[in-house]
Structure formats: structure tokens, C-alpha cells
Amino acid sequence: MTTLNQRTSALTAIVLNNLQHQHDWTALHPHTQPNLPRTLLYGLPPKRLYVHPDEQVEIIRAEKEMGNGGAGIPQEAELEWVLPLHLSEKWSPAQFAAVFDALDARPPRSREITKEEEERSPWLAYKGSRRGKRVLLATVQDDSTVTYYWMHDGLVKPRQN
Amino acid sequence: MISGSLSSFFVMYKTIQRSFFLTFFTDQCCFKMATSTSTPTHPPVRISLIAGRYLVFDIDAVMVLRRSFGLCGVLTGTMPQNPTQNLFLSMPQELRAEEARLVVDRGAGYVADEAGDHLRLLKEMSSGVGEKRREGYLRELREKRVAAKRLFDEEKEAVRRMHEGKRGKGKKKVQKVEEGGGGGDSLFETATAVQPAPEEALPAITPSTSNAMLDPAGTSGAIADENLPEPSAFYRELNKRGYFTTPGLRFGGGYSVYPSDPFKFHAHYLSSCYGWDEKIPMLDIVTSGRLGTAVKKSFMFGAEREEEEGGKKRGEGEVRMFCVEWAGM
Numbered sequence: 001m002t003t004l005n006q007r008t009s010a011l012t013a014i015v016l017n018n019l020q021h022q023h024d025w026t027a028l029h030p031h032t033q034p035n036l037p038r039t040l041l042y043g044l045p046p047k048r049l050y051v052h053p054d055e056q057v058e059i060i061r062a063e064k065e066m067g068n069g070g071a072g073i074p075q076e077a078e079l080e081w082v083l084p085l086h087l088s089e090k091w092s093p094a095q096f097a098a099v100f101d102a103l104d105a106r107p108p109r110s111r112e113i114t115k116e117e118e119e120r121s122p123w124l125a126y127k128g129s130r131r132g133k134r135v136l137l138a139t140v141q142d143d144s145t146v147t148y149y150w151m152h153d154g155l156v157k158p159r160q161n
Numbered sequence: 162m163i164s165g166s167l168s169s170f171f172v173m174y175k176t177i178q179r180s181f182f183l184t185f186f187t188d189q190c191c192f193k194m195a196t197s198t199s200t201p202t203h204p205p206v207r208i209s210l211i212a213g214r215y216l217v218f219d220i221d222a223v224m225v226l227r228r229s230f231g232l233c234g235v236l237t238g239t240m241p242q243n244p245t246q247n248l249f250l251s252m253p254q255e256l257r258a259e260e261a262r263l264v265v266d267r268g269a270g271y272v273a274d275e276a277g278d279h280l281r282l283l284k285e286m287s288s289g290v291g292e293k294r295r296e297g298y299l300r301e302l303r304e305k306r307v308a309a310k311r312l313f314d315e316e317k318e319a320v321r322r323m324h325e326g327k328r329g330k331g332k333k334k335v336q337k338v339e340e341g342g343g344g345g346d347s348l349f350e351t352a353t354a355v356q357p358a359p360e361e362a363l364p365a366i367t368p369s370t371s372n373a374m375l376d377p378a379g380t381s382g383a384i385a386d387e388n389l390p391e392p393s394a395f396y397r398e399l400n401k402r403g404y405f406t407t408p409g410l411r412f413g414g415g416y417s418v419y420p421s422d423p424f425k426f427h428a429h430y431l432s433s434c435y436g437w438d439e440k441i442p443m444l445d446i447v448t449s450g451r452l453g454t455a456v457k458k459s460f461m462f463g464a465e466r467e468e469e470e471g472g473k474k475r476g477e478g479e480v481r482m483f484c485v486e487w488a489g490m
Contacts, residue, residue, distance in 0.1 A: 023490055045490075049488060049489070049490065050488075085443055086443070087443050087444060087447075088443070089443050090440035090441060090442050090443070091440065091441060091443070092435070092436075092437065092438045092439055092440050092441065092464075093435055093436075093437055093438075093439070093441070093462070093463070093464035093481060093483070094437050094438050094464070094466075094467075096481075096483055097466070097481045100483075136488055137446070137485070139443050139447055147447055148487075148488035148490050149446070149447060149450045149451075149485050149486065149487055149488055150484075150485065150486050150487070150488050151483055151484070151485050152459075152483065152484040152485075152486075153481075153483060154481075154482055154483075154484075155402070155430075155461065155482050155484065156459070156484045157420070157429050157459070158429055158430070158453070158454075158457060158458055158459035158484075158486055159486065160457070
């Protein structure tokens with residue numbers, strides 16, 4: 001008999017492996033907190049995974065002003081939260097709300113963005129003070145397929161895919 | 162022949178109405194929040210509850226709802242004999258039950274039990290209470306008959322002219338005979354004769370509407386608030402934040418949520434509303450998220466927080482919303 005704890009830790013292990021070996025994530029760490037229902041992960045994707053549409057507008061504006069021959073502003077990846085789930089699970093809005101309430105928008109060890117930096121380059125605020133709470137839902141199926149979906153806390157307008 | 166003229170009239174009406182919508186409804190990007198305490202500057206919006214559907218028949222009311230309350234409803238009107246299935250239908254506008262309730266709660270209008278009210282008003286007209294209303298109604302009926310007469314005459318005249326032209330082309334002899342009979346002059350005579358006709362000459366009509374019985378400033382037949390469906394906190398919150406919603410089935414959700422008037426914007430979210438402790442299968446979240454991304458939207462779901470004891474009552478709690486989109490990996 002496996003306990004619930006063992007099962008969720010197996011789930012965490014599958015997601016961690018998948019991120020590390022299939023998606024080349026680095027700096028992966030499990031994260032536990034007494035008010036969290038299970039162990040979450042946080043880590044660094046190989047390239048930036050999420051750019052808020054308003055941030056994109058800021059970046060394009062800044063690139064235009066710089067006008068250095070179409071060379072874009074390099075986009076450094078940032079640490080992201082990952083919530084491992086199994087496809088057979090059923091979560092209520094209350095449970096998702098509890099996860100978001102327990103988390104900071106920025107995972108531990110995220111690079112600090114100072115006020116001066118934000119003033120100098122407004123798009124950086126979306127990595128700092130203006131970053132909304134978001135979690136990468138990693139849904140595992142029995143055949144070990146893992147699908148990744150963003151979940152944002154609150155109303156966040158969609159990206160222009 | 163008559164139905165032909167009516168349908169062409171209808172098409173024309175729809176075209177006018179469409180351009181009218183586009184020019185007048187969209188000049189305001191965001192609707193201004195009308196607070197429930199502000200005194201309305203428009204007559205109360207009459208929402209007719211007919212066979213369980215909430216319908217608005219007055220174009221001015223439709224404009225008020227759209228401009229000031231962020232309600233676009235669904236236009237449902239079409240020709241029964243020639244139904245169209247495109248987006249550009251016409252009056253009446255159908256509202257969802259919660260939209261109707263919102264209008265009532267904001268003090269902008271009322272929901273009327275149309276069948277009951279209709280019978281009551283008719284009965285009153287035959288007693289002394291509704292004497293004035295009776296006169297107004299009869300006047301309105303007469304005006305309708307005059308209008309019908311004008312329409313018939315124009316139609317007749319157009320047909321006559323058409324046949325005359327045909328005959329003129331084919332056989333010159335017949336034309337000569339007609340000229341002798343003063344056919345050219347009679348054309349102008351009938352055109353002027355289209356003016357209001359004496360009572361006896363008016364056609365009999367079966368009135369299909371009875372709105373002349375209603376006082377536009379009144380709230381005849383209003384249903385009490387407590388007999389209207391419960392408001393959904395989720396929808397209320399969206400409306401409060403200035404979002405427009407339309408039925409969401411087209412994009413595979415409960416609502417399609419627009420950042421402003423749907424004439425100007427694409428929907429940002431397809432959304433569903435759940436209970437605070439309702440268990441959502443992960444597969445639903447994944448499929449909806451995937452579907453949303455496929456139509457360049459985000460899947461948004463929300464629920465009203467249910468307080469433990471002594472909390473706010475239903476419909477007034479905090480609404481939490483979450484957005485799901487494909488992560489691209």
C-alpha cells in the first residue's frame with residue numbers, strides 16, 4: 001500500500017525528470033510549505049516561457065527606440081513555479097486559490113529587480129514588482145505523458161500566439 | 162406580391178439597423194459604470210418574459226443596455242418564412258436570465274410577465290379604468306391601417322407600372338389604346354391619391370402588437386424581484402469590471418468574455434463558472450485550455466468564495482478567477 005504522500009512524491013519525481021531531461025530545465029528544486037497541499041517545484045526553463053502581452057509591447061517600444069539594426073533585447077529566463085498533478089485528479093477552485101494564496105509571485109532565489117532597474121527598463125517590472133502569480137500546471141498521465149499549461153491568478157489577458 | 166415587398170423592406174431595415182448599430186453603439190469604447198443610485202435618464206427598460214425567454218423589443222432600450230450597462234444580449238429576430246442563420250439578426254434582443262436580473266437590480270428596468278399583463282390590459286380597456294388607454298389604442302390601430310393602405314397602394318401602383326412598361330415594349334397598338342384612355346395622367350393621379358384615405362376605404366388588419374396599450378414611463382406587469390432567478394456572482398463581477406459577455410458555446414465555454422463591445426474586440430476569454438468546492442476534472446481544464454489557445458483566447462474559470470460562518474450571503478462574496486493557457490512546451 002502506498003500512502004498519499006508517496007504517490008504525490010512519485011508524481012513530483014516524474015515531473016522533475018521530465019522537466020530536467022525532456023525540456024532541459026535547470027536549477028530545479030522541490031518546494032514544500034506547511035500551507036501548501038503538496039510539494040511544488042520551481043526551476044529555470046532554457047528560454048523565457050512567459051511574456052505578458054503588455055510587457056511585449058514595452059519591449060517592442062524600447063527596441064524601436066534603441067533602433068540598433070533590429071537586434072532584440074536579450075530575454076533572460078526567469079524561475080517558474082510548477083504544480084505537479086495527475087490527470088485523474090479533480091481540484092476545486094478553492095484548492096487552486098489556496099495554492100496561489102500560499103505562494104509568492106516569484107519563486108525563491110529569483111533575481112532581484114531593483115526600483116532603478118525597473119525605472120530604466122519598464123519591461124523588467126514584469127519580472128519584478130508587476131509579476132503576477134502564475135503556476136505551470138504539469139499534468140501527468142499514466143503513460144507518463146506530461147502536458148504543461150499556465151494557470152494565472154486573476155484575469156490575465158491572453159498572449160498573441 | 163405583398164410578402165415580396167415586406168421582405169425587401171425587411172432586408173432594407175436590417176441593413177439600416179446594422180449600420181446604425183455599428184455607428185451608434187461603438188462610439189463609446191467602454192461603457193460607463195452606472196451606479197444603482199443614479200437616477201436613470203431613460204424610461205425603464207421593459208424586458209418581456211415570454212415562454213421563459215427574456216426579450217427586449219424596443220431599439221432605444223437595446224441601445225441603453227449596450228451603452229450604459231455593458232449588455233449586448235443576442236439579437237434573435239428573423240423572418241419566420243425565411244430564417245437566416247448568420248450573426249446579423251435583428252430585434253428582438255434576447256437576454257439571459259441573469260442579465261435581466263442585473264438590469265432590474267441596477268434600477269434600469271423591469272421584467273414584465275407579458276402574457277398576463279396583456280390580458281389584464283385588454284380587460285381593463287373594456288371597463289372604465291382603461292378608457293383613455295382604449296382611445297389611444299384605437300388611434301394607434303387607425304394609424305396602422307392607414308400605413309397598411311399606403312403600402313398596398315404603392316404596391317399596386319408599382320405592379321401596374323411594371324405591366325404597362327412591358328406592354329409598351331411588346332405591342333405598340335395596345336399602348337395607343339391606353340394613351341387614348343389617359344393612362345399617363347392617371348399615373349400621377351394615383352400617386353397623389355395615396356394620401357390618408359377615408360375610414361371606409363381602410364383595409365382591416367389583425368394587429369400583431371399591442372404596445373400602444375403601454376405607458377412608456379410605467380412598469381406595467383412587473384414581476385417582483387424575488388420571483389426572478391438568483392444572480393450569479395461570477396457574471397456580476399465580470400459586468401462590474403466592464404467586460405461584455407455573450408453565450409460561450411460558439412467557442413466551447415460557458416461565456417465568451419470581451420474586454421469591451423464585441424463589435425470592436427475579439428473575445429479574450431472563454432469562461433466557465435464553478436462552485437467554490439466543485440471538483441473540476443483535470444481533463445476539463447486541459448481540454449478547455451487547449452481549445453482556448455487554439456482560438457487565441459485564454460480559458461478562464463471562476464468561483465464565488467463561500468465564507469465559513471457569518472460570512473457574506475450568496476452573490477456578494479469575493480469572486481476568484483483563474484486563467485489557463487497552453488504553456489507552449
